[in-house]
Amino acid sequence: MITIGHYLVLASFLFVVGLIGALTRKSAIIVFLAIELMLNSVNLVFLALGRYFGQLDGAVFVFFIMAVSAAEAAIGVAITVAFIRRNKTTAIDAANLMKW
Amino acid sequence: MTFAVVFFAVAFLAFIGALTLVFHRHPVIAVLGMAAATVSIGVLYVMLHVPFLGLFQMIVYAGAVMVIALYVIMALGPEESGPQVGTVQTVLTYLASLLFLLHLYRVLIKSEIGPMPAVDEAFGSIQAFGGALVSRYAVPFELASLLLLGAMVGAVVLSRRQWQ
Structure with a gap:
């Protein structure tokens, strides 16, 4: 029997794995994809709770999050490409201009 | 099953x-x-x-x-x-992730967990979805189109500029 708890536990695992990836990886593209993974797991929570309470608002929110993450993908990839062309590496340690 | x-x-x-x-x-x-x-x-x-x-x-x-x-x-x-392994940032990351997971489960085991209730066939249909988008969520829907337009313009500007 699949309860809402199963969905929430899976989403929390995916979120934490994405968090670890976003904070410990060096490659800018992998960090970007790890953030997308965190967005996806939050979407899963929205849909599971919306289904649980029988309301469509969760699905509409997921739709808007997808629009925002598509915009983020376009800008993020453009920034990544500009960054790699400028620094000749994908390592985000090279972004130290504002380092104190 | x-x-x-x-x-x-x-x-x-x-x-x-x-x-x-x-x-x-x-x-x-x-x-x-x-x-x-x-x-x-x-x-x-x-x-x-x-x-x-x-x-x-x-x-x-x-x-x-x-x-x-x-x-x-x-x-x-x-x-x-x-x-990365062995840096302060890595240790802090794993520690924070663990604390976050534990906190989520503390909330989860305190709340009532039931099986998914049955919904009618029209629940996730495109009709219901589109109806919500053009009635209750009409303003966010329009704002999302503006956001996508802005993102498109931004991507073009970013990729056309010459980076030395």
């Missing part, structure tokens, strides 16, 4: 894909792991009675975002690098 088997198979695939993304040294294999994870999450959306969004998830993430990420990696040369 079949539902539970499919759920656990898909959840396992999503989890393995996420781990591949974060811990595999080769960026192409990492992106492929992420593609597997997004497709599995799309299947979970379908199982949550919102097939429209599941399809959307597969097209947008596994289709568009993963292909763009692969394209960037291929065009600029794959550079192998694993997750």
Whole structure:
């Protein structure tokens, strides 16, 4: 029997794995994809709770999050490409201009 | 019963894909792991009675975002690098993740967990979805179009500028 708890536990695992990836990886593209993974797991929570309470608002929110993450993908990839062309590496340690 | 088997198979695939993304040294294999994870999450959306969004998830993430990420990696040369180990930042990250997970489970075991209630057939249909989008959520819908337009202009400006 699949309860809402199963969905929430899976989403929390995916979120934490994405968090670890976003904070410990060096490659800018992998960090970007790890953030997308965190967005996806939050979407899963929205849909599971919306289904649980029988309301469509969760699905509409997921739709808007997808629009925002598509915009983020376009800008993020453009920034990544500009960054790699400028620094000749994908390592985000090279972004130290504002380092104190 | 079949539902539970499919759920656990898909959840396992999503989890393995996420781990591949974060811990595999080769960026192409990492992106492929992420593609597997997004497709599995799309299947979970379908199982949550919102097939429209599941399809959307597969097209947008596994289709568009993963292909763009692969394209960037291929065009600029794959550079192998694993997750950092042994730095202060790594230790703090794992500690914070563990505390966050424990906190989530503390909340979860205190709350009432029931099986998914039955919904009628019209629940996740495109009709209901479109009706919500043009009535209750009309203003956010329009704002999303402005956001996408701004993102498009920004991407063009960023990619046309010459970086020395």
